[in-house]
Amino acid sequence: MKKFLKSVLLALICAVTVCAVVLPLSACKDKKLNLLEENIIDDKYDNYYEIFVASFKDTNGDGCGDLNGVAEKMDYIRDMGYTGIWLMPINPCSSYHGYDVTDYYGINPKYGTLDDYKNLLEVAHEKGVKVIIDLVVNHTSWNHPWFKAALDFKKGISGPEQIKYKDFYNFAPSNVPPNQLNGYNEKDGFYYESNFDKGMPDLNLEHQSVRNELENVIKFWLEMGTDGFRLDGCKYYCNEQDKSVEFCSWIQDTSEKYNENVYIVGEEWDNLASIETFYESGVDSFFNFDVHGKIQASVNTCSSDQLWVAMYRSEDAAGDAIPAPFLSNHDNGVGRIAGRMARKEDRIKFAYGLVSMFTGNTFTYYGDEIGMIAKKTDSDPDLRIGILWDDVANLTTPPPGASKNPEYLFDSVEKQLKDSGSILSYYKLCNNTRNAFPAIMRGKSTRIELDEPGVLVMRKEYGDQSVTVVINMNEDGVTVNGIEGSLAQSLTVDGEVKRNGSSLKMPALSIAILT
Helix, strand or coil: CHHHHHHHHHHHHHHHCCCCCCCCCHCCCHHHHHCCCCCCCCCCCCEEEEECCCCCCCCCCCCCCCCCHHHCCHHHHCCCCCCCCEECCCCCCCCCCCCEEEECCCCCCCCCHHHHHHHHHHHHHHHHCCCEEEECCCCCCCHHHHHHHHHHHHHHCCHHHHHHHCCCCCCCCCCHHHHHCCCEEEEEEEECCCCCCCCCCCEECCHHHHHHHHHHHHHHHHHHCCCCCEEEEECCCCHHHHHHHHHHHHHHHHHHHHHHCCCEEEECCCCHHHHHHHHHHCEEEEEHHHHHHHHHHHHHCCCHHHHHHHHHHHHHHCCCCCEEECCCCCCCCCCCHHCCCCHHHHHHHHEEEEHHEEEECEEEEECCHCCCCCCCCCCCCCHHCCCCCCCHHHCCCCCCCCCCCCCCCCCCCCHHHHCCCHHHHHHHHHHHHHCCCEEEEEEEEEEECCCCCEEEEEEEEECEEEEEEEEECCCCCCEEEEECCCEEHHHHHHCEEEEECCEEEEEEEEEECCC
């Protein structure tokens, strides 16, 4: 049946460029969770799941997660409604986090081999899951052969390798005093640009020889079957913003030479005005770091106005591109979403329900679906502890610097899978809802004014499909009058949405989808 539906959908897409088939509630395949039949469109819109491989699933007993572990859990990922995964750096590196690459063409030996990665791609694609990986090109490790050769050249060694890579990094003139250098560090008496860390020298991305080498890297991974890239640290590509934007354009254009359907999402954590500028590069998406804070604030204040502003600005900043809202990731110094929702299960769920109503590609940080928290909100290692699959005995080894005895506030994946009222089940329902209604993920949003405090009503339209989304931000139930359409889906943390004529009786912190 699913294959038949997919064939019909593809035919419709070819005919009218969009697909607006919505199956009624009677088509539920899981009555308990109210899951609808999926209506997947083969484009660049997906629900993404971010994975730190080292802390995900260990298959060889060494305490470190690996690529085979990700492949082994692909059924889980897809069943949760995720149609894409983002793998944090998988290249050989000098640190636990991987953002200091030593070989752009290899796999971190702790994670496995290139053959393991190819197998992961095959497993993912068989299940309809796209795979994007971190492309870390702002800087390398100072242990990278390129930097070693460039540093040797500065020391007066001029062999073929030294000459080839001499311009790959930005070295300061030897007569510049150290206290006059901003963003530079020293090694062996020479100063080099390194905005992130001493051990991560910045590449000279304006130099053509560097771009030629990076094009080879892009080609290598895309021709292997990788579906796209997450771009790390776009803000720091060059010393001037317009040059950084141009380099983003170069990455998008270069990638499309080897995969016309490549998906690229960039990291630029400044304000929305800056993100708007970066969207001029033509890159598919940029993360909206503004969303998680606005959702937290709107939940705390029951403010439908604040939520609407966040939604509208997210769409407006992206223009014709694809917004990329999220609740937390490895860069959130303020911690995972469960901690920021005061560890209250109803708010943790509702926050994900809200971000699920945003247009664009949502990104879920592994473990957020079971309410994991960071013990120290300002600690990168604590944000990357192992996911609790079943019990503590099966955890991966905590990253260096993480707190001892990681804290898990809620039940394991195994237990939450069996509980239709769990955080995990709510996440699954939200993802399924996005997959069932293309207009939620892709639609242009228009607010419908309503004189009901704490209630947001909006229309989302995509092609021939139109849905009405009603959100009750209040911590008490409300009755919303004058809402047209048939109730097709509801997301509640407690109770149920009831339709009575033109009225909707909505429990606290609930969302209704009408068609």
